[in-house]
Amino acid sequence: MIKRIKKYATTNTLVLFGILFGVLFGSFLPELALQQKLIGAVFISFLKMLVVPLVFSSIFIAILGLGSLQHLKNIGLRTIGLYLLTTALAVLLAIIAMNLFAIGEPASKEGLEFAKAASIAPFSFETMILSFIPTNIFGALSNGSMMQIIVFAILFGVASLYLKPLQQEPLINFFTAISEAMLKMAEWVIIMTPIGVFSLISYVIADQGIDVVFGLWKYILVVVGVIVFHAILTLPTILAFFAKTNPYKYLSDVREASIMAFSTASSAATLPVSLRVVEEMGGVDSKTASFVLPLGATVSMDGTAAYLTVAVLYIANLAGVALSFGDQVLLGITVVALSVGVAALPSASLVMMVVILNQIGLPVEYMALIVAVDRILDMCRTSLNVTSDLIVTKIVDQFEKARS
Numbered sequence: 320m321i322k323r324i325k326k327y328a329t330t331n332t333l334v335l336f337g338i339l340f341g342v343l344f345g346s347f348l349p350e351l352a353l354q355q356k357l358i359g360a361v362f363i364s365f366l367k368m369l370v371v372p373l374v375f376s377s378i379f380i381a382i383l384g385l386g387s388l389q390h391l392k393n394i395g396l397r398t399i400g401l402y403l404l405t406t407a408l409a410v411l412l413a414i415i416a417m418n419l420f421a422i423g424e425p426a427s428k429e430g431l432e433f434a435k436a437a438s439i440a441p442f443s444f445e446t447m448i449l450s451f452i453p454t455n456i457f458g459a460l461s462n463g464s465m466m467q468i469i470v471f472a473i474l475f476g477v478a479s480l481y482l483k484p485l486q487q488e489p490l491i492n493f494f495t496a497i498s499e500a501m502l503k504m505a506e507w508v509i510i511m512t513p514i515g516v517f518s519l520i521s522y523v524i525a526d527q528g529i530d531v532v533f534g535l536w537k538y539i540l541v542v543v544g545v546i547v548f549h550a551i552l553t554l555p556t557i558l559a560f561f562a563k564t565n566p567y568k569y570l571s572d573v574r575e576a577s578i579m580a581f582s583t584a585s586s587a588a589t590l591p592v593s594l595r596v597v598e599e600m601g602g603v604d605s606k607t608a609s610f611v612l613p614l615g616a617t618v619s620m621d622g623t624a625a626y627l628t629v630a631v632l633y634i635a636n637l638a639g640v641a642l643s644f645g646d647q648v649l650l651g652i653t654v655v656a657l658s659v660g661v662a663a664l665p666s667a668s669l670v671m672m673v674v675i676l677n678q679i680g681l682p683v684e685y686m687a688l689i690v691a692v693d694r695i696l697d698m699c700r701t702s703l704n705v706t707s708d709l710i711v712t713k714i715v716d717q718f719e720k721a722r723s
Contacts, residue, residue: 333512333513334512334513334516334575334578334579334582335578336513337512337513337514337515337516337517337520337582338516338517338520338578338581338582340517340521341516341517341518341519341520341521341524342520342521342524344517344521344524345520345521345522345523345524345525346524346525348525349524349525350525352521352522352524352525353522353525353526355518355521355522356518356522358514358515358518359515359518359519359522361515362508362511362512362514362515362518362519362583363515363519363583363585363588365508365511366505366508366583366585366588366589366591366592367463367585367587367588369501369504369505369508369591370463370465370587370588370590370591371460371463371468372497372501373497373498373501373502373505373590373591373594373613374465374468374469374472374590374613374616375460375468375471375472375494376494376495376497376498376501377498377594377608377609377610377612377613378469378472378473378476378609378610378613378614379472379475379476379479379490379494380491380494380495380498380606380609381476381606381607381609381610382472382473382476382477382479382480382610383476383479383480383487383490383491384606384609385606385610386480387480388477388480391477394607394610394611394715394719395610397715397718398610398611398614398615398711398715399614399618399659401557401561401711401714401715402614402615402618402619402659402707402711403655403659404557405553405554405557405619405621405707405710405711406619406620406621406624406654406655406658406707407651407655408549408553408557408621409545409549409553409621409622409624409625409703409707410624410625410628410651410654410655411651412545412548412549412553412625413545413624413625413626413628413629413632414628414632414647414650414651416541416544416545416548416629417541417628417629417632417633418647420537420541421636422537422538422541422633422636423538423632423633423634423635423636423637424636424637425636425637425638425639426637426685426688450466450467451466451467451470452467452470453467453468453470453471456468456471459471463587465587465613465616465617466617466618469613469614469617498609501591502591502594502595504591505591505592505594505595506595508591509592509595512579512582512592515582515583516578516579516582519582519583520582523694523695523698526694527691527692527694527695534691535688535689535691535692538629538633538689538692539692539695539696541629541633542625542626542629542630542696542699542700543696543699545625545629546622546625546626546699546700546702546703549621549622549625549703550577550702550703550706554566554621554706554707554710555567555570555710557710557714558710558713558714561714561717561718562713562714562717563717564713564717566710569601569709569713570706570709570710572596572600572601573593573596573597573600573601573709575592575596575600576589576592576593576596576597576705576706576709577702577705577706577709578702579592579593579705580701580702580704580705580706581698581699581701581702582698583701584694584697584698584701585701586615586616586617586619586701586704586705586708587616587617589616589701589705590612590613590616593608593612593616593705593708593709594608594609594612597612597709597712597713601709601712601713602716603712603713603716604716604719604720606719607712607715607716607719608712608716611708611711611712611715611716612708612712615704615707615708615711615712616705616708618658618659619704619707619708619711620658620659620704621703621704621706621707622699622700622701622702622703622704622707623658623668623671623700623704624654624655624658625700625703626668626696626699626700627654627668627671627672627675628650628651628654630672630689631650631672631675631676631679631681632647632650633689634676634681634682634685634686634689635679635681637685637688638681638682638685640679640680640681642679646679650675650679653674653675653678654671654675657671657674657675658671668697672686673686
């Protein structure tokens with residue numbers, strides 16, 4: 320255990336240096352920073368390579384480890400309930416912040432165009448439900464359709480509960496071996512983290528440019544402020560209340576996952592790291608982590624929900640549209656519902672933004688004004704998404720340990 324602590328402490332320090340030097344390199348040598356994009360892309364690809372087999376095997380093992388449908392129902396409802404709670408609080412915080420700091424002066428939409436909005440298919444409840452169900456599981460596996468993979472893995476695990484012990488044993492051994500092999504590969508990829516983070520951060524800074532950040536500093540400050548407040552106050556309070564544990568010690572122990580999420584801007588790519596650190600550093604049981612974290616990587620969207628709420632209210636101010644308290648409450652409910660509902664659809668955040676703007680009657684053209692800093696804010700909101708996953712996993716694990 321001492322060796323593991325030293326290993327993660329060293330990695331975290333190197334990652335922080337990677338972020339710092341990445342910012343400097345991207346700022347002062349942007350041409351070189353743009354040319355080394357391949358390094359970061361290779362790093363992300365290695366992480367994503369592990370996700371599909373790791374998610375499938377982890378969920379299957381977790382369900383068989385639970386042993387009964389009743390236990391699965393209990394842990395499933397608790398997990399979803401906690402994810403909805405944290406997302407709702409993030410949205411509420413965003414609404415409060417935008418009412419306290421009324422940023423966004425009315426601006427004309429002439430000359431503005433957001434072409435991607437036209438490519439978004441009309442949203443419907445039927446499409447959302449059907450997107451959860453894989454018509455071809457091998458197609459879902461090859462495409463990395465996480466929600467479909469999770470649904471099939473759960474159904475496959477539940478069906479396996481009805482098998483005889485003699486039939487279950489080879490399945491458990493097979494998928495346990497796959498999971499352990501993926502986590503071993505994750506350890507190797509983690510060694511690349513400081514270099515990968517340096518490459519990703521330097522490219523983003525060189526590509527986006529500091530000037531864009533200065534132009535939208537008020538908007539960025541509110542979004543980041545809400546995300547940071549939720550991460551250091553709201554979520555720790557929830558953990559302390561439900562799990563009766565020191566939230567800041569736990570978050571410090573598992574911080575590598577949040578740092579990785581910030582660097583990669585991908586909850587899925589961070590999943591192998593999250594699974595490793597919550598078990599080895601956070602003291603979470605592997606069965607709990609194997610069920611809660613893959614689900615959270617898909618449906619937990621605290622950061623995304625907070626970002627979307629601020630963005631929509633900001634666009635409303637740009638359009639000169641005053642939203643009443645009732646409108647803002649409806650916006651909050653819509654964001655929380657869609658955060659789970661559109662998880663299986665491609666470009667989920669973009670779909671949510673377009674759906675919400677159309678529902679409220681705000682022009683989607685204003686999205687062109689904020690898309691320039693979307694990548695930077697995506698890093699921040701993904702970090703919060705993963706931090707929420709880590710918190711919920713610890714709470715569910717404490718409930719499971721108290722139960723046994």
